[in-house]
Amino acid sequence: MTLGTNVTLWRIQLPDKSPGPEAWALLDGRERQRAEKFIHDRDRHRFVTAHAGLRLALAAETGQPPHALSFTVAPGGKPQLERHALSFNLSHTGTVAVVATCRGSAVGVDVEMAGRLRDLDGLAGMVMTPDEQVRFADLPPDFRQIAFMRVWTRKEALLKADGRGLMYDPRKVDVGVDDGTDRAIVLEGISWTVRDVPLAPDLAAAVCVSGPLASIHQRGVAPMT
Ligand SMILES: CC(C)(COP(=O)(O)OP(=O)(O)OC[C@H]1O[C@@H](n2cnc3c(N)ncnc32)[C@H](O)[C@@H]1OP(=O)(O)O)[C@@H](O)C(=O)NCCC(=O)NCCS
Incomplete structure (x- = not known):
């Protein structure tokens, strides 16, 4: 018997070049409408590739053809699969998207490029609890950049799993500033479990599920030409 949820984390590369017609063909009318609204081609290309990749990952999990999957949107804005018990969540940053999937639990994921942020104390004041701010201020200066991204991705993963996203004030939930365990x-x-995920040196990522988390298995979605 496995204690806790097994999550699959699908990774999708988002090249800047235009995705082919086969990627567009997987999308439904709503996704195409959203894609067409982007001002910059690069953002449109990434959106189409991410949503085609999302569909390929969900197709692999459900056994359904990728274009045949349909989605509903929960009141807080969280997309859900129609007619399937599979939970999923999508996150994208720069040239990478990730999709977390699991069964039997709610799931949230967040990935962010770990760039150099300015005014970390000001940012901490906007997203951390008072207690987190004190512990964050005590960290050695060299660790504060990565620690901030860790806190941020944990909070987003949690609030995306919950489904309210940033409509819930991130200053009201303590996710810890230290590295380490779940x-x-x-x-x-x-009850939720949040785990940091090592994806790449320049990426911070976290996954959250309701209840205990057993494992996170990383897979790639085959790039579409
Ligand atoms: C959801 C939210 C945290 C996304 O943050 P982000 O760092 O910009 O984006 P990420 O790349 O991590 O995630 C985006 C994906 O999360 C999913 N998502 C959207 N809303 C979500 C929600 N409330 N909960 C969980 N996941 C959500 C979508 O799949 C979205 O991808 P898409 O825009 O390509 O369809 C942020 O937009 C938010 O909290 N918004 C507030 C909620 C809101 O405005 N709802 C609309 C009113 S109903």
């Missing part, structure tokens, strides 16, 4: 968090009576 964080068990209770948010309004529901």
